[in-house]
Amino acid sequence: MRYVIVAEAYRDLEQVSSRLALTERLAALLAQTPDGLLPTVCYLCQGLIAPEFAGVDLGMAEKLAIRAVATAAGTDAAQVTALVRETGDLGQAAERLLGQLVPEAGGRAASLGVTEVVHTLREIAAAEGAGSQGRKLGLLAGLLTRATPLEARYLLRLVTRNLRLGIGTPTILDALAQVHAGGKAARPVLERGYNICCDLGKVAATLVSGGLAAVEQLRVAPGNPVRVMLAQRLADAGEILARLGGQCAAEYKYDGVRVQAHRTADGTIELFTRRLEEISDQFPDVVELLAAGLGPREAILEGEVVAYDAAAGELRPFGEVMLRRRKHGIDQAIQDVPVGLFCFELLYADGEDLTMLPYPRRRAALEAALTLSPRLRLTTAAEVADPAALDAIF
Structure with missing residues (x-):
C-alpha cells in the first residue's frame, strides 16, 4: 500500500469538520487498506507508529527536521526556517519547497510504501548514542528526498507530533465498525476492546482475523494498560x-x-x-x-x-x-x-x-x-x- 493513499486521506480529513464526514473519509481509507496493514494505518491515523503506551519516541526536534527538509530540497536551513515563519507550519513549508523543485522532482511519482515509511520511522526512534542525530537526519532526509510534496507535508507533521487531523480514536472506531463490523451497532464492542488494551492496532487486527466475536473475547492483560475510568460530577x-x-x-x-x-x-x-x-x-x-x-x-x-x-x-x-x-x-x-x-x-x-x-x-x-x-x-x-x-x- 502506497503512503500517498494515507497522505491523501489526511488532506481530505483536514478539509472537513463534521463527525459524519470525518467518519466516511476514514472508512474509505480503511476500506482501501489490506488487512495486514490495518493496525499500522490505524496507528498512523492516531499520529503514532505503535501503541501509545509503547513509548516510541521519534526524538525529532523541529530544528533537526528543518535540516532534513533543507537537505532534501537542496537548500539551507535558514531558507526553510524563513518559510516556516511565513506559513506557520513545517509541513507546509516542506510541501512548498519540494513542489518548487525542477518539474521532474516536483512531479515525482509516489513511490513510498506505508511499511517502508513506518520501518524508517522506527529506525529514527531507535537511533541512540553517539552520532544518533546525524543518523536521524539522514533517515528522514532520505524519506523526504523520495516523497511527493503532499507526503512530505504529513511526514513532517508526524515526526514533530503535529498531525492536526481533527479526529480522535472514537472516530477511528466508528470507521472500523462501519467497514469491518457491519455498522454503528458494533461500536460499543470495539470501544470496550480498546478500553481494556489501549491498543487500537490490536483491536483492528483482532477484528479482521476473528470478527466481532473475537473482539468481545479480549480481556485485560498485564503489560497492556487499561484506559482509566474518570469521575463524573453530580450535584448532591x-x-x-x-x-x-x-x-x-x-x-x-x-x-x-x-x-x-x-x-x-x-x-x-x-x-x-x-x-x-x-x-x-x-x-x-x-x-x-x-x-x-x-x-x-x-x-x-x-x-x-x-x-x-x-x-x-x-x-x-x-x-x-x-x-x-x-x-x-x-x-x-x-x-x-x-x-x-x-x-x-x-x-x-x-x-x-x-x-x-x-x-x-x-x-x-x-x-x-x-x-x-x-x-x-x-x-x-x-x-x-x-x-x-x-x-x-x-
Whole structure:
C-alpha cells in the first residue's frame, strides 16, 4: 500500500469538520487498506507508529527536521526556517519547497510504501548514542528526498507530533465498525476492546482475523494498560445515591499521581500514568513497595502516589510529589520526597479479569492481594446508603 493513499486521506480529513464526514473519509481509507496493514494505518491515523503506551519516541526536534527538509530540497536551513515563519507550519513549508523543485522532482511519482515509511520511522526512534542525530537526519532526509510534496507535508507533521487531523480514536472506531463490523451497532464492542488494551492496532487486527466475536473475547492483560475510568460530577449526595442504585462506596480522593501498576509473569513491575506514560524509573521506590507487598504473581492495580511522611502519618502537598517527575537525580529525589501508594482498584489477578465484577468484590480482592505497610496502603473508603451519611463523609 502506497503512503500517498494515507497522505491523501489526511488532506481530505483536514478539509472537513463534521463527525459524519470525518467518519466516511476514514472508512474509505480503511476500506482501501489490506488487512495486514490495518493496525499500522490505524496507528498512523492516531499520529503514532505503535501503541501509545509503547513509548516510541521519534526524538525529532523541529530544528533537526528543518535540516532534513533543507537537505532534501537542496537548500539551507535558514531558507526553510524563513518559510516556516511565513506559513506557520513545517509541513507546509516542506510541501512548498519540494513542489518548487525542477518539474521532474516536483512531479515525482509516489513511490513510498506505508511499511517502508513506518520501518524508517522506527529506525529514527531507535537511533541512540553517539552520532544518533546525524543518523536521524539522514533517515528522514532520505524519506523526504523520495516523497511527493503532499507526503512530505504529513511526514513532517508526524515526526514533530503535529498531525492536526481533527479526529480522535472514537472516530477511528466508528470507521472500523462501519467497514469491518457491519455498522454503528458494533461500536460499543470495539470501544470496550480498546478500553481494556489501549491498543487500537490490536483491536483492528483482532477484528479482521476473528470478527466481532473475537473482539468481545479480549480481556485485560498485564503489560497492556487499561484506559482509566474518570469521575463524573453530580450535584448532591441524594443524586449520587440515586444514580448508583441507593448505595455506594465513598472514597477519599488523594492529591497525587494516579498510576496503574502492572506485574507480568516474569516479575517485572511497570507503572503507567493515566495518559499511558511509563514512569517506573521515576518511582523505583513504589516498584519496590509493590514487589514486596503485592501477592498475585500477575496483577493490574491502580492507586495514587502521594508525597507522604510515613513517620508523621502526614500527606504532603501535590507540588511535592511532582518534584519526583524527573529523569535525573532520582536517588536524591527519593530522599527529598518520600512517597506512599494508596491503592483503590484491582483489575486483574493471576489469570482472572476482574473488570466486570461489582466494586465490593474488587475491593475485597484488592485487600486480599496486598500486604499493607506504612507506605503501601488502601484508600480510606466507606459504604453508605444515606445522603446525610454521604455528606458527612464528604
